[in-house]
Amino acid sequence: MMRGRLFSLARAVAARVGVVVRRVWVVVRARLRVATTLGWSLVAVAVLALVVGGAFGWGELAALGLGAVLVVASAIPFVLIRPVYDVAIELAAHRVRVGERAVGRLVVRGAGRRTSPATTVRLPVGAARPEFRMPRLAPGQEYDELFTVPTVRRAILTLGPVTSVRTDPVGALRREVAWTEPELLYIHPRVVVIDSETTGILRDLEGLPTRDLADDDMSFHALREYSAGDDLRHVHWVSTARTQTLMIRQFEQTRRSHLLVVLSTDLDDYADEDEFELAVSTVGSVGLSALRGGKTLTVLTHEGTLALHGERTFMDALSGIEARPSGTGIARAARAIATAAPGASVVVFVTGAAGALADLRAASLRAPITARSVAVRATRHEQPARRVLGDLVFADVAELEQLPAALRAVSE
Structure with missing residues (x-):
């Protein structure tokens, strides 16, 4: 009986000790994360030098280990104090087009009971990691920094999280604290206005009568x-x-007006990235014209159908489209026409100059019989021209501004 009670007590004590050890380890591990590669190297040198120096009586080696310990110890006060801030990212607009200015403001306010020490603030913008040196902030005092995001390329950029970085002069210890959640900045593709009243191919979007x-x-x-x-x-x-x-x-x-746009996202169909950007801008221009006219729009790519719930989500989706090499051409993207838009009244195929004409022809054969099909090829290094491939008419476009005239030409 006594033995059983002692066994139960020992097991309870062991469980309690295990809980305490796990909690201590969590705290220690969190504190150890402030060490940099240099810091861990100094700790390793200190341990090795002190052990070996003490074992063999090498005073110089023991002194080296002691010096490493002093360096790490002197770095602790620099990262021990945790500043307290209220941080916000203020963007003039969360959606801009290529070439437009994307301006924002970083606002940091001291929120603690005591003055926060000077520190470095990092604001990730996509792959970039710009840093700002922030002075000491008293409680309630604000510091702001204006920044501009380059918009030379269509993209979806993640801004943040904003982190404060504290380190010692040697760089042995570093403490980073995140203050905000990431925010998204959409850089939409360039577009041109297409007047559906005067551009031939888009007249069908007004609802043409059939022979039935x-x-x-x-x-x-x-x-x-x-x-x-x-x-x-x-x-x-x-x-x-x-x-x-x-x-x-x-x-x-x-017929119900339904525009279907098939965009090739096969990188092999394009001579360079600029051609693909021109193709995306073409899709954006044609799609916006349809949406603003209250028409049904479907966009197909190699990855499937884009989720569209209005102009904003359409342009947001175009901001994130990427081209990847697949070697399948636009014909693969057109395979889903029968299920995605069987009642389409107009089908516009968009591809690049490097795409095979046989693939473009095969894609056009998948369009609904009652639909009118045309194609636009982004050809940055060729002269704009109107061409005929069987019963498919297509136009080569070298600049986005040529798109309205090209659509008018293919409708003749």
Whole structure:
């Protein structure tokens, strides 16, 4: 009986000790993270020199170890004090276009009860890691820094988290504290305005009538004699009175305006990155014209269908599109047409100058039979021209400003 109680007590004590040891280890490990590579090297030198020097009586080696200990110990006060800040990133706009200025402001306010020491503040912007030297801040005192983000390339950049960095003069210890959550800056592609009223190929987006006749639609077509079962709401009473025969109005069915854009994201289809950027800008220009006209838009790439919920999400999605080598050409992206947009009324294929014409032809054969298909090739190093490939008409575009004229040309 006594032995069992002692065993239970020992097990309880061991469990309690284990909890304490784990908590201590968590604290120690968190504190040890402030050491840099140089700091760990100094610790290793100190331990080795003191052990070996003491074992063999080498005073010089023991002195070296003691010196390393003093260097690490003298670095502790520089990282021991943890500053307390309120930090915010203020952007003039979270969405800009290529070439526009993206300006922001970093605001740091002292939030502790005592003055925070001078420190370095790091603000990651994409792959860049700019740093600002911040002075001592009294409680309630603010420090701000204006910054500009380059927008020469379409991208989705992550800003932050803002971190404060404290280190000693030698660089043995370093303490970093994150103060904000990451924020996104969308750099949209350049676009040009395409007037759907005057640009030939986009006229279809207004809803063209088909050759299919119906008894109820928006486009009046002709009159015919009444047949049993016809809806009397469509009786044309003026013609009925004149001919003494019951006449029914007949209509042409109109198609729902649906623009499908197929963009090749195969890097092998483009001569360089500038051609791919031109292709993305082409998609953005055509897609925005459709969305602003209240039309249905679907965009297909090698990675699938873009999630579109309006102009903003459309341009955000284009900001993150990347080209990767696959060797499959635009034909692979067109495989999903039958499931993504079987009722499309216009299909625009967008690819680069390095893409095989056979792939472009194969992609066009997957378009719906009732749809009108055209293609635009981004050709930065060739002259703009209108070309015909079987029953597919396509245009080479060297500059984005040539796109409206190119779409007008392929509609002729």
